[in-house]
Amino acid sequence: METFSILTIMSIAFLGSFGHCIGMCGGIVLAYSSIKIDPNSSKVSQGVAHLLYSFGRVFTYTLLGALFGALGGVALFSNNANGALLIFAGVVMVLAGLSLMGKIKFLTLIEHSFSSSSVYKKAFQSILKSRSNFSFFLLGMLNGLLPCGFVYFFAITAASTADPLWGAFVMFIFGISTIPAMFGLGFLTTLASATTFRNMMMSLSSIAVILYGVFTIYNGYDYITNPTKTLRDCHSGK
Numbered sequence: 001m002e003t004f005s006i007l008t009i010m011s012i013a014f015l016g017s018f019g020h021c022i023g024m025c026g027g028i029v030l031a032y033s034s035i036k037i038d039p040n041s042s043k044v045s046q047g048v049a050h051l052l053y054s055f056g057r058v059f060t061y062t063l064l065g066a067l068f069g070a071l072g073g074v075a076l077f078s079n080n081a082n083g084a085l086l087i088f089a090g091v092v093m094v095l096a097g098l099s100l101m102g103k104i105k106f107l108t109l110i111e112h113s114f115s116s117s118s119v120y121k122k123a124f125q126s127i128l129k130s131r132s133n134f135s136f137f138l139l140g141m142l143n144g145l146l147p148c149g150f151v152y153f154f155a156i157t158a159a160s161t162a163d164p165l166w167g168a169f170v171m172f173i174f175g176i177s178t179i180p181a182m183f184g185l186g187f188l189t190t191l192a193s194a195t196t197f198r199n200m201m202m203s204l205s206s207i208a209v210i211l212y213g214v215f216t217i218y219n220g221y222d223y224i225t226n227p228t229k230t231l232r233d234c235h236s237g238k
Helices: 003-035 043-074 079-100 106-110 118-129 133-143 149-160 164-177 179-187 195-225 231-236
Strands: none
Touching (some): 003 043, 003 118, 003 149, 003 164, 043 133, 043 149, 079 149, 149 164, 164 179
């Protein structure tokens, strides 16, 4: 995967985390911060708790990336099929970007209320009651399973790599790029209510998603029209 793609993924994830991620998962961070963390504990202890939560999310995202990368690899049969996969991924990325901008309701249509299921609620409540450090990691893992349009975008990107290792890498990069926003939210609750700042970051990430989608569509077209090109070449920019 070329440096351009990696930097783009990091930029989209970082910018989007201050808009979409805080809006989607901010409530969970605020909940465990008020219930599980002793306000009188040291900043180091609180920081460890927030980091463990984020590492749990990253772990789940990485596993999902490997799964989607593997599924993308299974779907490959010919140059046309490979190129079609990239074009499909690019179109989904563009739709996701327009949805993040509020132009269409694409992401809201594919986000389901998995969190309202009894199994999820029981697991969440049980982990929320625990005070062990490992429970923060488990809570992060559980959070990583929440249906989220932003996660879907990166899952499609992972699938377009058609490789479990690269797919895992894409989702790993996504996960660690969202840590600053979620970590900061744990200490600064004002981030959750900073609407103007969040909207600005969301707009920037939406534009980046759309541009990356267009780039992916071009890669798919180039793949179909260039019979000698491999999917690895496509992701390496050759």
